[in-house]
Amino acid sequence: MTLGTGRGRGKVILLGEHAVVYGHPALAGALDRGVSCRAARGAGDGLALAVPAWGARATPGGDGPLA
Numbered sequence: 001m002t003l004g005t006g007r008g009r010g011k012v013i014l015l016g017e018h019a020v021v022y023g024h025p026a027l028a029g030a031l032d033r034g035v036s037c038r039a040a041r042g043a044g045d046g047l048a049l050a051v052p053a054w055g056a057r058a059t060p061g062g063d064g065p066l067a
Helices: none
Strands: 002-015 027-041 047-051 056-058
């Protein structure tokens, strides 16, 4: 059972990544690519997070790049 889905867009900061913290401008742009994920019930009462495009899945306490 899917509990929810989400989508995040990408960005690139070419110059001034930390300068903006001090009120200075930066050169940034949007990326037209992003990532979608889906939260669903895992085995038992646990939850799982899946990113289908990456072929990745994570569960709390598991190992791997998303854990």
